[in-house]
Amino acid sequence: MKLPPFEYASPRTLQEATTLLSKHNGDARPIAGGQSLLPLMAFRLAAPSLLVDLANIPGLDRIEIRDDGVHVGALTRWCQIEADRRLTAAHPLLSEAVKHIAHYQIRNRGTIGGSLAHADPAAEMPALAITCGAEITIAGAKVSRVLAAKDFITGPLETALEPGEVITSIRFPKWRSHRRWAFQEFSKRRGDFALGGVALHFDEDAQGHASEVHIGVFGTGDTPGRLSAAEEFVRGKKVDAGLAQAAGNIARSAVRVASDMHAGAAYRQALIGTLIERALVEAASRAIEE
Numbered sequence: 001m002k003l004p005p006f007e008y009a010s011p012r013t014l015q016e017a018t019t020l021l022s023k024h025n026g027d028a029r030p031i032a033g034g035q036s037l038l039p040l041m042a043f044r045l046a047a048p049s050l051l052v053d054l055a056n057i058p059g060l061d062r063i064e065i066r067d068d069g070v071h072v073g074a075l076t077r078w079c080q081i082e083a084d085r086r087l088t089a090a091h092p093l094l095s096e097a098v099k100h101i102a103h104y105q106i107r108n109r110g111t112i113g114g115s116l117a118h119a120d121p122a123a124e125m126p127a128l129a130i131t132c133g134a135e136i137t138i139a140g141a142k143v144s145r146v147l148a149a150k151d152f153i154t155g156p157l158e159t160a161l162e163p164g165e166v167i168t169s170i171r172f173p174k175w176r177s178h179r180r181w182a183f184q185e186f187s188k189r190r191g192d193f194a195l196g197g198v199a200l201h202f203d204e205d206a207q208g209h210a211s212e213v214h215i216g217v218f219g220t221g222d223t224p225g226r227l228s229a230a231e232e233f234v235r236g237k238k239v240d241a242g243l244a245q246a247a248g249n250i251a252r253s254a255v256r257v258a259s260d261m262h263a264g265a266a267y268r269q270a271l272i273g274t275l276i277e278r279a280l281v282e283a284a285s286r287a288i289e290e
Contacts, residue, residue: 003038004047010056014139014168020052022141022164030054030166032075032114035106060113060168065090069174074113074167082107091172093181093201097128100183103191113167116152119159119223122193124185126153127224131199131216134172140165156222179203180210180239180286182279185219186271188262194219195263198275200283202234210234217272220257229254230276239284248277 011017021028028050031037040046054060060075063084070091072081078098081087087095101107101115101124115125116136129136129149136152138145141164149170152160161167185197202213213231218224230251237243252273259265 003041004044006041006048007050008053009050010053012056014057014060014166015141017052017054017057018139018141018164018166020050021166024050024163026163028052030117032111032117033077033109034114035102035110036114036118036120054166063087067174068171070094070172072112072170072172074116074169075111076113078102078107078110078112079104081112089175091132091175093132093175093183093199094128094172096181096183097124097199100124100185100194100197106191112170116149116170117159117161117167119153119155119157120193121156121221121223122195122197122219123224124194124197124199124218127197127216127218128199129170129172130224131214131226132172132201133214134170136167137169137171138165139168144168150225153223176203180283182282182286184275184279184282186275196220196268196271196275198272198279200276200279202239202283208238209236210239211236215251215276217251217255217276220255220268220272227251227254227276234280239280241281244277244280244284247280248273251276 009020029048031051031053060073062073063076064071065086078101081098115123119126134149136147147160154160179201181201183199185194187194196219198217200215202210205211213234215227215230217227230247233250234247252269255269255272257265257268
């Protein structure tokens with residue numbers, strides 16, 4: 001399908017980009033990798049009068065390992081994250097999750113900022129950001145601000161971005177050594193959007209009991225989120241196969257999903273429970289292996 005008519009701008013500075021966006025009263029859209037926006041335009045689900053290409057703005061495609069965590073520029077492509085060997089130690093959950101995103105061709109162009117701004121409920125990165133307690137830095141024509149990922153995603157394909165604002169970077173909190181983690185998702189074909197997915201991590205105290213438990217799910221409802229009931233159940237206990245099965249049962253009851261053309265609600269509830277059970281077993285096994 002042909003794209004609707006639009007004007008195009010390629011600013012060289014962040015200030016120029018945000019100024020252009022703010023002048024069009026919400027009728028302009030930033031474009032990064034274009035892997036989400038261009039299909040929407042092709043199907044006439046979006047028809048901005050101006051596309052503001054962020055590709056030529058320097059400094060937005062860096063991955064930095066700092067004392068307070070991993071900082072990823074909004075224009076960083078998935079293939080850059082996938083190839084960065086530092087992340088296998090600095091944030092292995094991020095490194096693993098990226099491998100599940102779409103196909104290589106998409107990962108070669110798509111960006112982390114574009115995925116967060118698109119906010120698809122079945123996408124991996126919004127869920128991972130919420131699960132890990134990431135912070136998103138946003139720049140506008142006049143001011144910049146920082147939002148927690150859980151406050152940034154407001155609905156299906158909806159975020160807290162105001163007209164004229166763009167994401168500039170994402171900070172994942174510092175990864176603790178010996179942290180237990182796992183990522184599980186299920187799709188009908190590899191590379192398709194997941195029918196359901198789970199990202200989790202937890203630490204252990206001196207007695208081997210789980211602490212700082214984070215269990216996130218996606219592909220189940222309007223937004224990704226954390227399962228507080230399952231987190232509370234796991235917290236303070238030693239993770240083994242029996243506990244993982246019980247946590248999966250709690251998740252099946254706690255998660256709220258709706259039926260759609262791809263899967264029924266009961267199926268997705270059962271799927272999330274199974275994925276959480278598998279992920280907890282995987283995380284516990286990883287601790288033994290390492």
